[in-house]
Amino acid sequence: MPKPTSCFTCQSCGSVHSKWAGRCDSCGEWNTLVEEQIAHNATPVHKRRKKGRGLDFVDLGGESRAVPRLKTGIAELDRVTGGGLVAGSAILVGGDPGIGKSTLLLQATGKLAAGGAKTAYISGEESVGQVRRRAKRLGVSEQPVSLAAETSLGPILDALMVEKPDVVIIDSIQTLWTDQLGAAPGTVAQVRACAQELTRFAKKSGCCVILVGHVTKDGQIAGPRVVEHMVDAVLYFEGDRAHQFRILRGHKNRFGPTDEIGVFEMRESGLAEVPNPSALFLDGRDEASSGAAVFAGLEGTRPMLTEIQALVAPAAFGTPRRAVVGWDNSRLAMVLAVLEARCGVSFAGKDVYLNVAGGLRINEPAADLAVAAAIVSSAFDFPLPSDAVVFGEISLSGDVRAVGRMDARLKEAAKLGFKRAISAKPLKAGSKNDNAALPIIAIKTLTDLVTRVERSAEAGGCSDKSWAA
Incomplete structure (x- = not known):
């Protein structure tokens, strides 16, 4: 057969x-x-001719040289990559169309070239003239960057072997094709083959290759998941076009942490770094509104404050709605269930809307208490203390658990003018928070939080007795 x-x-x-x-x-x-x-035509592995040992094994305890880093000149990008680009690494950058992937990488290429690095930018989606116009708008048109527009993998690899750049940008991997395959560009076979060849080139030549990847409607990078396993780092560019903020988040990094984020602001002149995201996310906040709580969270090693907004309103239809933007929908359902079962706060016949201001997405369980506080504040139509930040994890029993790195959260809140924190007791037993940057209003159970908000609403003000530490 x-x-x-x-x-x-x-x-x-x-x-x-x-x-x-x-x-x-x-x-x-x-x-x-x-x-x-x-x-x-491939030769089976078991029929290949064996010459010598084939592999040279070494001990685990041997000396290894430090991995050199190449600074991009963009501090937020260096933070996400773990301190800079690593020679011989392959990085995959994904994001929605028009989110700013090409803009950020063109800016980074210009800064690298200005710092003395040899860089190349290969575009498969735009012509040379289009890239030049964008470079002029970004202010990097005078930098010595090697620019080309090509989609065939063969000429690209031949040119890179001659040019020998330190960093090369491929925009994008879905537009490349190789004549070794009969499939069309953008198919799984072409994306896999082109990514494999470029990754092999990066390892052999010591050049850092950055691949731009399209995303599907589900937010995943288009093409086979094996591409994400080939590369050394996978970065996602997130953000809402309605907001000027853009977030670069690391999902995989063999040379650094995977929970760091870089925050940028989209301007006419390109993407600008945001050294203090907390102040930017809290800009324009109304301190006297109900249904709002300031969450002191962590994104990697960086503490970050953001406002969580909630609205509890009568349901216009038979089935109440639960709408979430910037948080986990199932996590909201859990918090509402605990409030109903443990605290007696009923949400039957009421819509619940939750929003994280600024377009940021929160994945930390420490936001449970801030979400519950915002929902309770909206349910009783009474604001929380305007000078307090909230953080803590909620268990199904209704207990509030302490979270890690409380000192960093409190220091960031104190730096922005907050006077106190609403959270659980610190993790250290017997600690009285003498060295804490802010006094902590200890919340043992979620019922305690509901009682304090209810008493403040009945008293007509956030009295010191209701919010005593």
Whole structure:
């Protein structure tokens, strides 16, 4: 029986099928199977000729040289990458169309070239004239950056071997194609093959290769997930077009932390760094409004304050709505269930809306108490203390648990003028917070928080007795 000459690959998940079908059995997507040719000229591994040992093994305790870093000149980008670009590394940068990926990387390329690094920018989506116009707007048109517009992988690799740059930008990986495959550009096979060749080039030459990747409607980088496993770092560019803030978040990094973020502000002249995101996210905050709580959170090693807004309103229809922007929907359902079961606050027949101001997305469990405080404040239509920050984790029993790195959170709040914090007791047993930057109003259970807000509402003001430490 002759061997099959083609297979069908899902463009969503990368799974391989022997025959075409309307729906992929692995991911459930429709109309994603594309025919690809199978190469039969590869020599099986067990038939390859063995020469010598093949591998040279070493001990774990041997000496290794420090990994050199190349500063980009953009502090927020260096923070996310772990202190700068590593020679011979491959980085994948993803984000929504128009979010600012090309703008940020072109700015970084210009600053690297100004600092003496040899850089190259290869565009597969725009012409040379379009990139030049953007570079002029960003103020980097005078920098010695090697620019080219090409989509064929062969000429790109040949030119890079001759040029030997320190950093090269490929914008984007979905536009590249290699003549070794018969598939169209942007398919799973082409993206996988091109990414593999560029990653191999980075490792052999010592050049840092940065790949720009498109994202799907679900927010994932388009193409097979194996590309994310090939590269050394995966960065996502997040943000809402309605806001001027942009957040660069690390999801994978072999040479640094994966929980750091970089905050940028979109301006006419490009992306500007935001050294103090807390002040920017709290700008324009109304201190006397109900349903608002200032959360003292952490993004990597950086403490960050942001406002959490909640609205509890009568449901206009039979089924109450639960709408969330910037937080986990299932986490909100848990907090509402605890408030109803443990604290007696009913949300039957009421819509609950939750929003994180500024377009930031919070993934930290320490935001539980701030969310609950904002919801309770809106339910009783009474504001929380305007000079207090809130943070703490809520358990299903209604207890409030302390979170890590409280000192960093309190110092950031004190720097922005806050006078106290609403949280659980510190993790250290017997501590009286003598060295804390702010006094802590200890909340043992969620019922304690509801009682304090209710007493303040009945008294007509946030009295010191209701919010005593």
